[in-house]
Amino acid sequence: MSASNQVSAVLAQGGAIPAPHIEYGQIAPMLLVFGVAIAGVVVEAFVGRTWRYTVQVPLAFLGLAGAFVWTIVLGWRDKPFHVAAEGALGVDGPTLFLQGTILVLALISLLLIAERGSSGQGGVGGGHFTAQAAALPGTEAEQETMAAGITQTEVFPLLMFAVGGMVMFPASNDLLTMFVALEVLSLPLYLLCGLARRRRLLSQEAAVKYFLLGAFSSAFFLYGTALLYGYAGSVRLSDIAAQLSRDAGSETLLLGGVALLSVGLLFKLGAVPFHMWKPDVYQGAPTPITALMASCTLVAAFGAMLRVFYVAFENMKWDWRPAMWGVAILTMVIGAVIAITQTDIKRMLAYSSIAHAGFLLTGVIATSADGLSGTLFYLAAYGFTTIGAFAVITMVRDAGGEAAHLSRWAGLGKRSPVVAGTFAFFLLAFAGIPLTSGFTGKFAVFKAAIEAGATPLVIIGVLSSAIAAFFYVRVIVVMFFSEPEADGPTVVVGLPTAAAVALGLTATVVLGVLPQPMLDLAGHAASQMFVR
Amino acid sequence: MSPGHYLALSTILFTIGAVGVLVRRNAIVVFMCVELMLNATNLAFVTFARMHGNLDGQIIAFFVMVVAAAEVVVGLAIIMTIFRTRRSSSVDDANLLKY
Numbered sequence: 001m002s003a004s005n006q007v008s009a010v011l012a013q014g015g016a017i018p019a020p021h022i023e024y025g026q027i028a029p030m031l032l033v034f035g036v037a038i039a040g041v042v043v044e045a046f047v048g049r050t051w052r053y054t055v056q057v058p059l060a061f062l063g064l065a066g067a068f069v070w071t072i073v074l075g076w077r078d079k080p081f082h083v084a085a086e087g088a089l090g091v092d093g094p095t096l097f098l099q100g101t102i103l104v105l106a107l108i109s110l111l112l113i114a115e116r117g118s119s120g121q122g123g124v125g126g127g128h129f130t131a132q133a134a135a136l137p138g139t140e141a142e143q144e145t146m147a148a149g150i151t152q153t154e155v156f157p158l159l160m161f162a163v164g165g166m167v168m169f170p171a172s173n174d175l176l177t178m179f180v181a182l183e184v185l186s187l188p189l190y191l192l193c194g195l196a197r198r199r200r201l202l203s204q205e206a207a208v209k210y211f212l213l214g215a216f217s218s219a220f221f222l223y224g225t226a227l228l229y230g231y232a233g234s235v236r237l238s239d240i241a242a243q244l245s246r247d248a249g250s251e252t253l254l255l256g257g258v259a260l261l262s263v264g265l266l267f268k269l270g271a272v273p274f275h276m277w278k279p280d281v282y283q284g285a286p287t288p289i290t291a292l293m294a295s296c297t298l299v300a301a302f303g304a305m306l307r308v309f310y311v312a313f314e315n316m317k318w319d320w321r322p323a324m325w326g327v328a329i330l331t332m333v334i335g336a337v338i339a340i341t342q343t344d345i346k347r348m349l350a351y352s353s354i355a356h357a358g359f360l361l362t363g364v365i366a367t368s369a370d371g372l373s374g375t376l377f378y379l380a381a382y383g384f385t386t387i388g389a390f391a392v393i394t395m396v397r398d399a400g401g402e403a404a405h406l407s408r409w410a411g412l413g414k415r416s417p418v419v420a421g422t423f424a425f426f427l428l429a430f431a432g433i434p435l436t437s438g439f440t441g442k443f444a445v446f447k448a449a450i451e452a453g454a455t456p457l458v459i460i461g462v463l464s465s466a467i468a469a470f471f472y473v474r475v476i477v478v479m480f481f482s483e484p485e486a487d488g489p490t491v492v493v494g495l496p497t498a499a500a501v502a503l504g505l506t507a508t509v510v511l512g513v514l515p516q517p518m519l520d521l522a523g524h525a526a527s528q529m530f531v532r
Numbered sequence: 533m534s535p536g537h538y539l540a541l542s543t544i545l546f547t548i549g550a551v552g553v554l555v556r557r558n559a560i561v562v563f564m565c566v567e568l569m570l571n572a573t574n575l576a577f578v579t580f581a582r583m584h585g586n587l588d589g590q591i592i593a594f595f596v597m598v599v600a601a602a603e604v605v606v607g608l609a610i611i612m613t614i615f616r617t618r619r620s621s622s623v624d625d626a627n628l629l630k631y
Contacts, residue, residue, distance in 0.1 A: 133613065134613070136616055136617055137617055176592050176595060179595075179596075179599070180595060180599065183599045183602065183603065187602060187603065187606045190606055190607075190610060191606060191609070191610070194610055194613060200617075201617060201618075201628055202628050202629060204610075204613055204614045204617060204626075205614065205626040205627075205628055205629055206629060207610045207613075207614075208559060208610055208611065208614050208623070208626055209626070209629070211606070211607055211610050211611075212553075212559065212562055212563065212566070212607075212623065215563070215566045215603055215607065216550075216553050216566055216569075219546075219549070219550075219566055219569035219570055219573065222569075222570060222573045222596065223546055223569070223572070223573050223576070225573075225592075226542075226573050226576040226577050226580065226589075227576070229577060229580050229584075229588065229589055229592070230539075230576070230579075230580040230583070230584075233580075233584040233586060233588075234586075234588060235588065235592065279629075280629040280630075283629055284629050
C-alpha cells in the first residue's frame with residue numbers, strides 16, 4: 001500500500017493513527033545489544049572513573065550473552081519464520097545462525113578488548129587502547145594520563161553499538177534498514193580503529209583511511225539504493241524481486257542500482273578491487289579491534305550480501321553472476337599472491353582475509369541452499385580461527401608493543417612452543433589442511449559451487465589455496481626452524497587473552513574433527529532460505 | 533519541468549562528488565565531497581518519490597540526513613585528531629601504512 005493512501009485513510013478516520021505492529025520478541029537480541037550500548041554511555045557519564053571498568057565489562061558481557069541465549073531460543077522454537085517490524089527486518093533461519101555467530105565471536109573479542117594486563121616489562125600494561133584519545137602522542141598530556149593509570153572504557157559502548165549494527169545488518173529486509181545498520185556498525189569501528197595505545201600514528205592513519213573510504217563506499221551503496229527505488233518504487237527486497245519477475249521498469253536503473261549496491265557491499269567484505277583499505281586498517285588498528293573486524297564484520301557483511309543476492313536479485317542471477325565470478329577470481333588470486341610478499345604479520349593476515357572473502361564468494365555465487373549452508377559454516381569456522389590467530393598476535397610482545405615484523409617471530413617455537421604451536425595450528429586451519437575447520441568450510445562451499453556449475457571457479461580457488469598455503473607454511477618455518485634472536489619478543493599471557501585463544505582453538509579443532517553437528521545446524525538454518 | 537532533469541542534476545552532483553573524493557588532497561574537502569554525494573542521493577530519492585507517487589523516498593531522505601550528520605561528527609573527530617598530531621590534513625601525508 002502506498003504511503004499517500006495510508007495518509008488519506010488516516011485522515012478519513014478522524015486522526016486515529018494505527019500504531020505499527022512490532023514483534024518485540026523476535027527483535028529482542030538487537031534491542032538488548034543496543035540497550036546495553038546506551039546503558040554503557042550512561043555508565044560513562046555517571047560512574048566514577050575508578051569503577052567504570054568493573055561496571056562496563058560485566059554489562060557488555062551480560063548483554064552479548066543474553067542476546068545470544070535469546071537468539072538460540074528463537075531458533076529453537078523453529079516456527080515458520082516471517083518478517084518482523086512491518087517488514088523491515090527478516091528474522092529467519094540463516095539470519096539467526098549469523099546473529100548467533102556474530103554474538104559468540106563478539107563475546108570472544110570482548111575478552112581481548114577487556115584485557116588490561118599488568119604493567120610489567122613489555123606487558124600489555126593498561127590494555128590495548130589509549131587512555132585518552134585526545135591527548136597527543138608524545139606529549140606531556142599523554143604521559144600524565146599514562147601515569148595516572150587511566151584505562152579506556154569508552155570502547156565498551158562503542159563495541160556494543162558496532163555489534164548491534166552487525167546483528168541488524170544481515171536481518172535487514174529493506175535497503176534503508178540495511179543502510180542504517182551499515183552506518184551503525186561502521187561509525188563506531190572507525191573510532192575504535194584510532195584508539196591504539198602504542199604506535200598511535202599508525203592507528204590514527206588507519207582510522208582516517210578507513211573512515212574516508214568507508215564513507216565513500218556507503219555513498220555508492222546509497223546511490224544504488226536510490227536507483228533501485230527508482231526501479232521498483234520501493235526499497236523492500238521482496239518488492240524489488242517482484243518487480244524483477246514482472247519484467248517491468250527501467251533496466252538502466254536496475255543494472256546501475258545493482259552495480260552500485262554491490263560496490264558498497266563488496267567494500268565491506270574487502271573483495272578485490274575494493275580491498276585497498278583492508279591491509280592498512282588491519283595493520284594500524286588495535287589488534288583486538290582487528291580481530292573483531294576480521295570475524296564479526298565479515299560475517300555481518302556476508303549475511304547482508306547473501307540476503308540481497310538471494311532474495312532481491314535471485315531472478316537476475318544470469319546478469320550478476322559473470323561480474324561476481326570476476327570479482328571472486330580476482331579476490332582469491334590477488335589476496336593469496338600479494339600476501340606472499342608481506343613482512344608484517346597483521347598485514348599478511350589481512351591479505352589472507354581478502355583471499356578468504358574470495359573463497360566465501362564462491363558460496364554466494366552458487367545461489368542454492370547448499371551454497372548458503374556452506375557459506376554459513378565457513379563464516380563460523382573462519383571467525384573462530386581468525387580471532388584465535390589475532391589473539392596470539394597480541395601475546396607476542398616487544399618493548400614497544402606487539403612484535404609486528406615477521407622476522408621478530410624467528411625461533412618463537414623454541415622460546416615458547418605452546419604459543420607458536422597454537423599459532424601454527426591456526427595457520428594450518430587458514431590453509432585448509434584436513435582435520436581443521438578450514439578444510440571442512442572450504443570443502444562445503446566448493447562442493448556447492450561445483451553443483452551450481454562453477455567448476456572453473458573452484459579450480460582457481462583450490463590453486464589459490466595452494467599459493468596461500470605457501471605463506472602460511474613460511475611463517476611456521478620461521479617460527480620453528482630458525483634460531484631465536486638474543487633480544488627476541490617476550491610472550492605475555494593475560495587470562496582473558498588466553499581464554500580467547502583457548503576458545504578459538506577448541507572451535508577450530510571441534511569443527512575440523514567433528515563438523516557434522518555444526519554442518520547439520522547450518523543446513524537446517526539454510527533449509528528454509530530467507531523470508532521475503 | 534520534467535523529473536528527468538532533477539535526476540540528471542543528481543547524477544552530475546554525484547559524479548562531481550566522486551571525482552572530488554578521488555582528486556582532492558585535503559581530508560576535509562574529501563569529506564565534503566562525500567557529503568555532496570549523499571545530497572545528490574537525497575535529490576534522487578525525492579525525485580523518484582515524486583515519480584512513483586509514494587512518500588517512501590521523502591522519508592528515506594530524512595534518514596539519510598540524520599546518518600550524514602552522525603557521520604560528520606565521527607569524521608571531523610577523526611580528521612581533527614590526525615591534524616593535531618601531524619599538523620596537516622592532507623591525505624598524502626599520512627603514508628606510514630603501505631605495501
